Amino acid sequence: MTTLPQYLGDLGYDHAELRAAATECGRILHELGPVADRDDDRAARAARAHHAVRALRREFLRKHLSAVYLSATDNLRESLRLSELAATVTTQFPGLLPEPGQLAADASAVQAHKEGWEIDQGIFFHAVFSDPVAGDHLLDAMRRPTSRAQALLPDFETTGRITLPAATLTRSGHAATITITNTHCLNAEDNQHVADLETAVDLVLLDQQSTVGVVRGGEMTHPRYRGKRVFSAGINLTQLHRGKISYVEFLLGRETGYIAKILRGLSATEPDEWPPRLHTKPWIAAVDTFAIGGGAQLLLVFDRVIAAADSYFSLPAAQEGIVPGAANLRLGRGSTSRLSRDVILWGRKIRATEPEARYVFDSVVEPDTMDAEIASAAEQLAADAVVANKHMIVTAEEPQDEFRRYMAEFALHQALRLYGLDVLAKVGRFSAGAHR
Known part of the structure; x- marks a missing residue:
């Protein structure tokens, strides 16, 4: 050649x-x-x-x-x-x-x-x-609903509950709550996690009996955090080392699938319907203990983020060697360019009680009042005008054209990063040390 x-x-x-x-x-x-x-x-x-x-x-x-x-x-x-x-x-x-x-x-x-x-x-x-x-x-x-979600929808409409391998979905009052249950790895993200979160997000958006979506981590079985809720430990580096993190289904699919659906809603199946219907809902994230990496990325698309006072978030992209999804697009816009660099390039961890946490955490409460705060937020976000105003905020802040251009660069450079020598060395050391 x-x-x-x-x-x-x-x-x-x-x-x-x-x-x-x-x-x-x-x-x-x-x-x-x-x-x-x-x-x-x-x-x-x-x-x-x-x-x-x-x-x-x-x-x-x-x-x-x-x-x-x-x-x-x-x-x-x-x-x-x-x-x-x-x-x-x-x-x-x-x-x-x-x-x-x-x-x-x-x-x-x-x-x-x-x-x-x-x-x-x-x-x-x-x-x-x-x-x-x-x-x-x-x-x-x-952003169209998956066939898996459409098949499960009648059961959810009837029972108000669906159990998936990495998540459960329950309806109560105004809220449909997704509880992440990938507990064996502190809710670290893998292919199953991404597939189940997209199915659950679809079901929330398709459900006619709820008006607000909630995402929260379940209780852990890990000895160090047994009985405590954890939002997310980010990408599962052990799975990455083993070659089990899919570039298409995970790295591209999570950004353009369930995360995009939380932000923008489902794409219209009948674009010419009148009056036009917005297939979106307001979303609440409830952060217990920590939101690391992909978990922190996820928070940037929610309409209300409630955090326990003893929690923190971080985006250790420089340490992992990969691009942290669309956080590079969203964190600086929602905070400052300096804080974005401090967190993404320098690896700064921000605790809920620090002033800078306000850029990501809307409400910080004591751990034992999380349930009450979530219920109060869901009640307020159930107001009729919320959906239209959310749509207009997203249209102003991040037009799909801007996201599309970002994804073009992300698609290429994330693929290249997967095979960077530093990434291969780091995930190898992580896998050897974390599960010895």
């Missing part, structure tokens, strides 16, 4: 050239053997092969992204989620994305021994989100 093909601007011709180059790259990588067995020379040859085909993929997408997306979505008539879009494009345009067998091989390896095909996915989604038409269409598709 020393001589790169030249694209002519014709979709068929350019795709044939790309497919041939991707096939050659796969052949070279196969000859070089598994990542774990490569010496420095073979690793360098693999890096050159990846670099060549990734450059071609980026150039192809610069020229043909719109045609690719329109083909995959039947001229925007089909609303495909991230994974559905990737699968369809893989079938229609072989060579543009990694093959299913390549992704499956990586999925079975620890992070340090993966080929790194998620970077190629990052190149693709960077191009999609960079395009206003394709990017907005995909974001709208991601």
